[in-house]
Amino acid sequence: MPNQQKKVIFCMAGALSFVCxxxxxxxxxxxxxxxxxxxxxxxxxxxxxxxxxxDKFMGEMQYGLFRGEGVRQCGLGARPFRISFFPDLLKAIPVSIHVNVVLFSVILIVSTLVGTAFFMYNAFGKPFETLHGPLGLYLLSFISGSCGCLVTILFASEVKIHHLSEKIANYKEGTYVYKTQSEKYTTSFWLTKGHN
Known part of the structure; x- marks a missing residue:
């Protein structure tokens, strides 16, 4: 591969990794x-x-890894609420899974940033073959992809298997019981999944 073409490919890969x-x-x-x-x-x-x-008894909410908001309705008008996972919901959610989702997200960010640095180093420097060459790039891309898959799987299991939305809706509700009717993954979930 000609040197100029190699630089262009590595620069584009580095820019894509940084955007990820x-x-x-x-x-x-x-x-x-x-x-x-x-x-x-x-x-x-x-x-x-x-x-x-x-319809007078339907509420809705949206949430992410750290916070969320919604509206509860139980026939008496809308009652808005806000939640934060840390420290509010620690007793209501499966903490180990949630912390692992955050941990693997951080590892995903770090590995993609290190991958960006290695792509740029391969484009403009004289890389060593072990870590800075193609093997290092393959390894970092594999780590990033694995972490992205783990984030997706763990969060989806937290939502579906552990009924996270129901636990959030029923948090600090003594009188009423809320049952989840529908859940859909929105922008940020697919954005994280897309960076596998």
Whole structure:
């Protein structure tokens, strides 16, 4: 491969790796991972609501890895709420899974930034074959991809298997019981998944 073509390819790969790191950092900071709707089961059963009446008992929320917000409705008007995972929800969520999602997200950011540095070094420097050459780039790309997959799998299992949305909706609710009706992954989840 000619030297100029090699520089262009490594520069483009380095720029793409840097954009990926910025995308993951942005995704971590936003509460746009999950959007969920939930039903106030207690209130709907009390008044035997059905059809259009159920709309008065439907709430919604959106949350990310660190914070979220939503509106609870139980027939008496909207009650907005805000949540933060640290320290508020530590007793309600599966902490070990959530901390692992954050940890692997940080490793993903670090590995993509190191990958960026190695791509640029390969483009403009004289790399050593072991870590700075193609093997090092393959290794860092594999680590980044693995961490992205782990973040996706762990967060999806936290949401689906451990019913995270329901736990958040029912947090500090003594009287009413909320049941999740729908959940969908939003922008930040797909942004993180896209950087595998």
């Amino acid at each position: 790191a910025l995308g993951v950092v942005t995704a971590l900071g936003t509460p746009l991972w999950i959007k969920a709707t939930f039903l106030c089961k207690t209130g709907a059963l009390l008044v035997n609501a059905s059809g259009q009446e159920l």
